Amino acid sequence: MNHYLLEVEPFYPDLVINVGKVTIGELNRKQLQKNQRTQEKDKVKQAACALLNSGGGVILVKMANEKNQSEMGLDLEQALRDLIQSPELHAFFETVQQKSCFYIFVKSWTSDTSSTLKPPICSLSSSLYCRSGTSTLCMDSRQAFNFLKTKKMNVERSPINEGFPPTNIPRNEHLISVFQRNRFEFGEVLPFPESELAEFKQFSTKRIQEYLKEIIPGYVSAFANSRGGYLFVGVEDKSRKVQGCAKENVDLNSLEYKIENVISKLHTFHFCSLRLLGHPPINHQFFEKKIAEVHKDGNLYGYLCMIKVKPFCCVVFSEAPSSWVVKEKQVCCLTTEEWVDKMVDTGPDLAEDFNNQLDLSQKPPSCRPVYSRKGLDHKKALQKALFPVSSGPLQYTPKSLWKELCSEHKGLKELINMEMQPICQGILILSRSWAVDLSLPEEQGVICDALLIAQNSYPILYTILGEKGKEMQFDRTHTAFTLKQKLVNKGGYPRKLCIMTKTFYLGSEGNAELLAGSNSSIDYPESYKLADDQQMEDLLQSLVIVLLGFRSFLSDELGCEVLNLLTHQQYEILSKNLYKTRELFVHGLPGSGKTIMAIKIMKKIRNVFHCETKNILYICENQPLRDFISHKNICEAVTRKTFMKYDFKDIQHIIIDEAQNFRTEDGEWYDKAKNITWRKRDDPGILWIFLDYFQTTHMYYSGLPAPSDQNSREKLYTVVRNADPIANYLQEKIEEVKKNPPPSIPSGSLAMLGEAIWAQGVSGKIKFRNFMSLEQVVTCVAEKCRVFFKNGYSPKHIAVLLSKSEVVDEYKEKLRRAMRRRSSSQMDEESNVLVQIKDALHVTDNCIVLDSIRRFSGLERTIVFGINPQPNERAVTNNLLLCLASRAKKHLYILTNRQRPQSKKP
Incomplete structure (x- = not known):
């Protein structure tokens, strides 16, 4: 499929992608040339894919034909059905014509709908091939999703984190003997047919190098991702006769170079340890090429190309997958690494200590895991406390802010009450600045914002201005745009969603004016309205995550984005x-x-x-x-x-x-x-x-x-x-x-x-131990650390804290020696990597922190060893123990010894 430069329209409270002119209507589209019909269809598919993966939005089509049209055309509809791999087009797409524009409304992609498991993101093409009998097939996104999950699982189950090592192709004596030959006769019949392990291709009448560039990637990917196999270029598939390529039509050196060059550019992805090397390309360990002579009537006629491909350790693509997103209001194609990461990303498993706040089986593609610590309020409880939905009349919240605003601004109460008259049930959430609530710069001249979440209504963001600004309308749509994006991509709202906007100017005498152009200029379908209490609560729970979610310190520890709730x-x-x-x-x-x-x-x-x-x-x-x-x-x-x-x-x-x-x-x-x-x-x-x-x-x-x-x-x-x-x-x-x-x-x-x-529900441990000597203390710490390392912890989880900074160097050297002492059996079982021990200035490094309790104040680690926590002033002993214990998230060891080290005088 061709790639198109699609524009994201500004000044809308939603993602709006302009695909330019497209012919709409079945009869009109049948009259188009095939090439034009394909180009228009591909533009719409690319835009739809980008919106599905980016929280939803609208495709703006400039109608090439301006007659009233209620349907796109069967080929466009089928293209969108193929994209979502479902006949239920209205689950993700709806269409409306407004004057000369045709709008396609796109809901965000979700992984799971009804009983059909969908991959985490939408793709136009996986570019992953496999063999099925004598056929080479490009996997659809669901097949690719299952294939990648299996590959990743195989690596994770490997004790040394390796993919399956290169293996030989299932043995076939005829294939082996033919591949070893250097010479064939023109018209010779090969002693085996096409199979899962063998593919015959004739040289095309096209330019030879262009032809090889076209066919080699798919077949090499298919064999590498399956059980391996052989590609013979220059053999007629049905008769099995060797045809070769006439020597006059090809340069031997350039032919060899072209094969090498095409294969070297194939995209690969490694789940195994080779990923650390930056996904090295497929190399001669996995494939072997051979060019044999073809003779006719005793003379050299041409050449036969043979490529042997072994099963690959991980994944080989014919080219980068075709999957689109919107980044910084630009339509971009995901890289191979980004695409695989999104396809197989299941998020960290924090079930032991945290409650998952999002159903990740139905999450939009950009949605990250959200957790609250066990024992704290769930998003449902927070929503009911902050934004309750009742069967009674419309509620204004927070009530204290509503009273403040009404006392400060003449005419505000009358304006808001008049706007809310048609609303029977819902909630109006007031803020002095919804921009600031969404981590955007505060907008000048805004008295307040109000978000309406009401039954049988679109969500509406009202803005009341105390002064008119030239750039205000752009700011308004930007705030509404950000809110909609965050509700889906951060809050995980899985249904159809839009945020309408209304902007009023409120004069000093209380006179109100609806500003021109402040209403949303796109008429969304009725299905975008909130239908009932459940949809309102779902949206408000997503709003709780948007407002109370913050990037957890666990994100740095786990190497992936994790949100916690305030x-x-x-x-x-x-x-x-x-x-x-x-x-x-x-x-x-x-x-x-x-x-x-x-x-x-x-x-x-x-x-x-x-x-x-x-x-x-x-x-x-x-x-x-x-x-x-x-x-x-x-x-x-x-x-x-x-x-x-x-x-x-x-x-x-x-x-x-x-x-x-x-x-x-x-x-x-x-x-x-x-x-x-x-x-x-x-x-x-x-x-x-x-x-x-x-x-x-x-x-x-x-x-x-x-x-x-x-x-x-x-x-x-x-x-x-x-x-x-x-x-x-x-x-x-x-x-x-x-x-x-x-x-x-x-x-x-x-x-x-x-x-x-005190939040309850997280398991952990606290231990107190006394020792006769400092050596026994550090030996205990070293032994416990080894146990933690065997159980999946790393040095970055551990801190060793002392009451006095003067003895840090002495303890550090003794602990370092204790960590080095290992029996020969331990050396066989464990990696002989020296564990680094540093002070608290290196708290973000993968090292054991050893420092004083006071210098570690304000920081935390999962495992803390407190050694001799006795301050110089006995009056603050309990305070120091309190400070020490609060630094430990899960495991705390308080160790004392009778033989105290002597402080080193400066």
């Missing part, structure tokens, strides 16, 4: 109006997600205030946490000590994390932060401070204002990080800190958080 508490805090909440103290229990919140609020600040990375400052006490945040590229990140040294003239907004462990030895950091954010008295910046008094691990004055002076406060008391046994231990330590707080903690501050909520 808790209700976290979402409520992040939804605050930043213009009215310039300063906020967020008190959070250990493991309640304070650092996640800090990252999210900095992203929101960028969009609300249209500022750059250099205008936002993140401050923490420790270098490892500073570096961890710095790698996110959303802000400038410094430690408290660095903050006190410089002026930071470009900084407008400041986020402070782990503030309970700050000190004033270098100056009053809080006063300096407040002075920076209040440089512009009429437009101050943001100053949000995250802290947890329970994790205070020193006896010095922190520099925080007294709790009574923290005028704006919020609490995070839902603990989401730790496995159940560790969470139980944290609860015990919290109670001990409450009973015996260190003097450095302000009186009454520990009562701020009230009763904690």
Whole structure:
């Protein structure tokens, strides 16, 4: 199929692909030349494929014939049926003519419909061939999906992660002897017919090199993906007679080069360890070519080409698969690697610790796994709490924002109520900026946005402007476009969906005006309306994922995109109006997600205030946490000590994390932060401070204002990080800190958080052990690490934490030696790769982190060993143990020894 340069139309709240002029209607299409009919059909198929794989949208057809037409034409309809591999065309496509335009409405592809299992993405051609008897067939996408799954499974079951090694073709003496010959007679009959292992082709009257380029890829792919076989070019298939190619028509050297060149350019994909080499092409290990002479009447007549192909270890394509997507509003073809990854991607298995929030068997192609930690609210519960659907009248939410907006803007209440009069049942979700809610820059001049989700209505995004802007209509469609895309591609909404738009101007005297062109210009079919409560709830649950989903730290650990959900508490805090909440103290229990919140609020600040990375400052006490945040590229990140040294003239907004462990030895950091954010008295910046008094691990004055002076406060008391046994231990330590707080903690501050909520349901382990010597301690750690490695964990899952940074080097050397000690039997069973041990500055590397508890503050790992967790000040012992335990997600070992190492004096 030819590839066409298709345009994505701007200024629509949906993906709209313009395919140009196409003849519509059965009678009209029958009158076209075959070539033109094929070209038009291919353009429509390519656009349809791109939209199916990109969340759905609309194909805009400029009708070559302007008479009224209700149907496309049988050949176009059949092409679309072939594309979705289903006779049920209306499940994915609907058509409407509007004046001289013909619209084809495309629903997003979903993997599973009714009882027919569909592959994860739509494809025009897999470019994967196989042998079936004497035929060479191109697999359809469903066959390719099953073939790839089997290949991947075979590799995963291999103990050394290898595909099946090159094997010989099933033995056939006639085939072997013929392939070994160097000379044939013209008209000689070969002693075997075509079969699964043998294919005969005659030389075409076309140019020889063009012909070989045309036929070789498919046959080599088919033999390589099957049991292997032989391709003979120059043999008449029915009579089996050797014909060859006349020597006058071909140059021998160029013939050999052409065969080599065509095969070397075939696309391959490796599931096995060869993937690490970048999918090397098929080579002479898998194929062998031979050109034999053909004689006639005792003279050289021409040549016979023979190619022997062995079964390939993984997958061979004739060319790149033909599967299309829309990227950055450009219609693009997926690469071979992208296509295979999407075809076989099943997502990570996190069932042990997390609840899956999406039915991945029906997910759209771009949808990624979404999880919530066990024990936390499911998306259904979050939807019912945030966006409830009732059988009563239309609801406005959040009610507090609705009251604020009505009190601030004259005429707003009357305008909204008038627009909502025809709506009997549904929910109107208000926001000061839906753009910001969708992680887009805030739009200037917007009073508020309102998203209507109502029964028997299209979803509608209303925008109320306080001033008219030239670019506002583009911004409006861009926000609606982003919302629709995210509801499908992130929220996993599997049904037909559009977002209509309406924009009003509200004057200072309360006079309202519907802006021209603010309505969506495409009339969608009735099937795009929300039919009942179930469809409304499904869409709102997708909206919960869009608004509460964030990229989990697990994404970096697993090497694939994973989304987690915010808790209700976290979402409520992040939804605050930043213009009215310039300063906020967020008190959070250990493991309640304070650092996640800090990252999210900095992203929101960028969009609300249209500022750059250099205008936002993140401050923490420790270098490892500073570096961890710095790698996110959303802000400038410094430690408290660095903050006190410089002026930071470009900084407008400041986020402070782990503030309970700050000190004033270098100056009053809080006063300096407040002075920076209040440089512009009429437009101050943001100053949000995250802290947890329970994790205070020193006896010095922190520099925080007294709790009574923290005028704006919020609490995070839902603990989401730790496995159940560790969470139980944290609860015990919290109670001990409450009973015996260190003097450095302000009186009454520990009562701020009230009763904690602990997410339950994640299994884990906590162990306490005492040893007689340091050697026994490090030997225990080394042995436990080996056990974890055998069970699928890696060094990046493990941290070894000490109470004092002065002894880190001594422990590191002893642990390194203990890790090297292996018996000969272990050397046979395990890979002899030296496990790296580094400090917390390398927390993102695949290494064991060994550092102090304080320097690891704000970070986490799945497995934590705490060694001799005894601070210099006994008053903060429980706080230090609390800080230590909260760093461990699943396994915690607290190890002590009676023989303590001596601190090295500087």
